[in-house]
Amino acid sequence: MKSRDLIEIYERLLKHLGKQYWWPAETEFEVIIGAILTQAAAWKNVEIAIENLKAEKILNPAGIKNTRQNQLKKLIKSAGYYNAKSRKLKEFVNFLYKNYGGDLNLLLNQPKNKLRKDLLSIWGIGPETADSIVLYAAHKPSFVVDAYTKRIFSRLGVIDNGIDYESLKKFFENNLPENLGIYKEFHALIVELGKKNCRTKPVCGGCPFGYSCRFNFKDERAL
DNA sequence: GGCCAGGACACCA
């Protein structure tokens, strides 16, 4: 696949689905909490948890730090995996206070690679969550790939289904201009398309990419 | 009632 093909896919998706304006959050800290809570969870369930944290006025570093883990569990219950996720929230703010005195800007304003490395060192933050934070909270161009990305583009026959995270990430970064807006929108569009194309929920018809891909997009009804 | 959701980690070979 050539770079211009990938850009064309992006433009087609943009035209069909419209701008997504990700990430849906009021603050950078909210982006981070959302990125952790949405791990293997439906965003709808995450929204409930976010609202609970807002209602308690603890959707900030000090708030999470000063709230007991058992209380956090109750508030984020809707997002699932509340034992693990409550610990992940704690691990993040503990890291933030230990290394940056609780100053989120100090963490986020670092060079991209250092920031990503910092994030990956925190228990509970893997590559996708780290990239989401770098891209949508720190506003630095780090392409986010997820299960949808792998599923859709392997169906198109562009990448191998067994490709690992870093390779898939590089595939996009090597074939796209290093543009913050494109990175943000493209990932969001892929997720929105992925939702519509979930195996159990066929929607609409015709491949949005104009390709005759290996996977049967016609049956699946992409758009 | 079963499947899946905007993953990451532990453990194993």
Place this chain on the structure above:
DNA sequence: TGGTGTCATGGC
């Protein structure tokens, strides 16, 4: 490094 089990709620 690759493959599998685990975590858990809520919508469809």
